[in-house]
Amino acid sequence: MARTPEEILEEARKLVGTETPLRRAPYPVEYDPIRRTCHMVSDRNPLFLDPEYAKKTKYGAVISPPAMVNYFSGRGAWPHSMMESMISVPTAGDRAINLTVETEWFKPVKVGDWLSEKHRLADVYIKAIRLDPKAFWVVQERIISNQDGEVVCIERNTSLRHRTPEQIAEAGG
Amino acid sequence: MAVREQVYWEDVKEGEEIPGFVLPITETQIALQVSGSQDFYPVHHDRAFARSGGHPDIFVNTGFMRACFSRLMTDFVGDEGWLDRFSMQMRRMNRPGDEMALKGVIKRKYIDEKGKHKLDLDVWAENQREGQTTVCEGTVTLPSRS
Numbered sequence: 131m132a133r134t135p136e137e138i139l140e141e142a143r144k145l146v147g148t149e150t151p152l153r154r155a156p157y158p159v160e161y162d163p164i165r166r167t168c169h170m171v172s173d174r175n176p177l178f179l180d181p182e183y184a185k186k187t188k189y190g191a192v193i194s195p196p197a198m199v200n201y202f203s204g205r206g207a208w209p210h211s212m213m214e215s216m217i218s219v220p221t222a223g224d225r226a227i228n229l230t231v232e233t234e235w236f237k238p239v240k241v242g243d244w245l246s247e248k249h250r251l252a253d254v255y256i257k258a259i260r261l262d263p264k265a266f267w268v269v270q271e272r273i274i275s276n277q278d279g280e281v282v283c284i285e286r287n288t289s290l291r292h293r294t295p296e297q298i299a300e301a302g303g
Numbered sequence: 304m305a306v307r308e309q310v311y312w313e314d315v316k317e318g319e320e321i322p323g324f325v326l327p328i329t330e331t332q333i334a335l336q337v338s339g340s341q342d343f344y345p346v347h348h349d350r351a352f353a354r355s356g357g358h359p360d361i362f363v364n365t366g367f368m369r370a371c372f373s374r375l376m377t378d379f380v381g382d383e384g385w386l387d388r389f390s391m392q393m394r395r396m397n398r399p400g401d402e403m404a405l406k407g408v409i410k411r412k413y414i415d416e417k418g419k420h421k422l423d424l425d426v427w428a429e430n431q432r433e434g435q436t437t438v439c440e441g442t443v444t445l446p447s448r449s
Contacts, residue, residue, distance in 0.1 A: 170339025173374040197373035207341045229366040232390040
């Protein structure tokens with residue numbers, strides 16, 4: 131017999147406070163992913179795109195857009211899974227939506243830097259949403275540091291996992 | 304490339320709007336979203352998958368929205384400024400066919416306990432279908448003329 135969302139939550143809550151080991155990204159901060167992300171939102175900031183321009187600024191080199199720091203600290207989408215380095219939390223549904231992202235940046239990240247990250251499960255609970263009366267809300271933190279061991283960024287992400295309408299009907303709500 | 308114009312803390316006041324921009328969410332923008340974010344979760348590009356989960360359509364992902372807010376605030380603070388933090392909440396979807404606009408206003412202007420010249424900003428994304436879809440509040444540091 132399938133477990134109820136409440137039973138799954140009980141198991142998930144045992145992981146609250148769990149922290150992963152610090153893990154170095156497979157690649158350093160590189161130019162081309164920055165160019166692709168800037169292209170995505172038509173961001174023409176020369177600090178991110180133009181090595182000659184950036185050299186003459188206080189940074190002395192191209193820097194990563196703030197929103198990309200977690201990209202460079204992570205494992206990438208392939209051949210690894212983006213979720214691989216995160217804490218795997220059991221939930222009733224497997225459909226995911228990000229809701230709130232809070233991020234602080236402390237130091238610039240330059241092309242050639244090599245980042246590491248660790249994750250911490252801060253909270254998990256059930257709260258109804260329009261799509262699922264027993265959606266799981268998962269709060270994870272990511273601490274990102276550079277090759278000198280300096281914390282450059284901290285992120286707190288609240289996402290939810292929900293069931294499909296068919297799964298909800300099958301479970302009787 | 305010429306050095307960009309720099310805004311200073313003394314030049315702005317509370318209640319002022321910061322420069323925004325518009326991004327139409329086209330099918331090409333969806334392809335750029337996958338390329339730029341490397342987020343291959345199908346709810347952001349596969350209509351059948353999105354609809355099977357109860358959504359009316361695909362919608363742009365977190366990385367896309369983060370990059371939009373990052374662009375808005377880093378363009379505003381210029382080469383000498385710094386984006387300290389932001390917190391964004393995705394309340395409604397931005398999906399193909401939407402004309403998404405990014406806007407912002409200066410909520411608070413102050414000098415912090417370390418003597419840094421700060422602004423708190425309210426920024427948001429809106430579209431013609433739903434009004435505000437993603438709200439965000441951020442803090443930036445600007446250079447001072449003093």
